Amino acid sequence: MPPTCEDDCERLSQTDPDALIAAFATMDPTLLTFAAEYLRNAPSEIAVPALLPLLGHAKAYVREGAVYGLASHFSDVSAVDAVRRVAREDPSPGVHDAAFEALELYENPA
Numbered sequence: 001m002p003p004t005c006e007d008d009c010e011r012l013s014q015t016d017p018d019a020l021i022a023a024f025a026t027m028d029p030t031l032l033t034f035a036a037e038y039l040r041n042a043p044s045e046i047a048v049p050a051l052l053p054l055l056g057h058a059k060a061y062v063r064e065g066a067v068y069g070l071a072s073h074f075s076d077v078s079a080v081d082a083v084r085r086v087a088r089e090d091p092s093p094g095v096h097d098a099a100f101e102a103l104e105l106y107e108n109p110a
Contacts, residue, residue: 002026009035017042021050029057033065040072048076055082060092067095071102080106 002023003009009031012020020035020042027035036054039047047069054066067086070079080103087099 013038013041029059036065036069039069044073
């Protein structure tokens with residue numbers, strides 16, 4: 001069953017991330033941003049390829065959700081490289097700031 005709320009996105013990210021990703025195409029952008037963020041719970045080999053295209057989404061809040069989702073997958077160099085590019089190039093201040101924050105935590109862990 002496709003997700004209809006944030007809780008559904010969280011549950012699917014843990015139990016069936018492939019189903020969550022399959023639902024991306026039909027999701028409202030508001031729900032899509034939550035789905036992207038919750039993919040932090042999914043294995044990198046599933047999450048990263050699904051999240052990278054969302055960095056080009058028309059809605060800034062979806063791109064920001066993708067940054068938050070990718071931040072948990074920085075063991076994958078393509079995730080780090082993509083977030084670095086977003087930090088340099090994204091026109092949205094919120095997305096830009098989220099990318100810089102994620103990179104700061106990655107490069108300077110507490």
